[in-house]
Amino acid sequence: MEERVKKIEEEVKAFLISSKEDLENFRLRFISKKGVVTSLFDDLKLASVDEKRKLGKVLNELKQLAEGKFKLLQETVENSNSIASDQIDLSLPVVANKTGNLHPLNLTRYRIIEIFERLGFNVSDGPEVEDDWHNFTALNFAENHPAREMQDTFFVEKNPDILLRTHTSNVQVRLMKNQKPPIRSIMPGRVYRNEAISARAHCFFHQVEGLYVDKNVGFSDLKQTLYHFAKEMFGKETKIRLRPSFFPFTEPSAEIDISCLICHGKGCNVCKYSGWVEIAGSGMVHPEVLKNGGIDPEEFTGFAFGMGIERITMLRYSINDLRLFSENDLRFLRQFKSVQ
């Protein structure tokens, strides 16, 4: 019997426990009522008094050994996760946190600002809730002029004098009122129109207005500035085309087209097979508008332009649906440059 005890003692010591399952197997084999240690105690009852004294002590020590090991490993196993510590490789690089992305409209806005700042333009800001005078009247929109209706205005609280600006041209008027020429400024911002939302139209979008007023500013300056912008924005090969147009606040007025980036002038569905896509409205500031801004049209002339940031972004990244910009779909947004 002494030999059996020795063997079991060895077994207890050698038993490897690294999981809850191992622990349970250990308990069943050595500690439970049906375990081997209990059965040794049963056998002891049949032994002689002498043997009982000798083996009783040894058996008790075995019992304590098994229970001690069980307790110790129970704590270890329960406190650790299933991954043993030697399985964790501390030298692996950490997984970087996602920092988010710049919105594509912001990427375009920053690029537009960068291009014009290098030409000496500064950046100005104006209110989105505007009065009729700054949004329409000062810009030479006659009171019943159909151009007002073209703009599908949102009015604030049924007051026909207060509205959500329909374009960034309102900031032109505020600049001229507050500053003496030379004025060389771009004005990015959000604008609103009462339009049904579709892939090509939205009730809010973004524009950048430009204004340059000084002595001897001519149409050639307008053309050269926008040609430079088009090449910087869309690539050196880009061509521009000016089409006669009408805006109440410019005379003469022109729409600016760029050669289609997709087909390079051959014709595709982006340019509707014309080879050209429109990017901006522009013109020489109307003398009435200069006067409304407190500037003498006999002394100063100027050019102005306005372009849609969404449109430029769509051309830049080949995006075909305006709604993507305001839906906050992360699968779309994550495709653009990360914040540094």
Ligand code: DAH
């Ligand atoms: N305000 C015009 C629009 O929203 C764009 C525009 C055209 C702005 C010609 C200008 C300009 O400054 O000269 O459609």
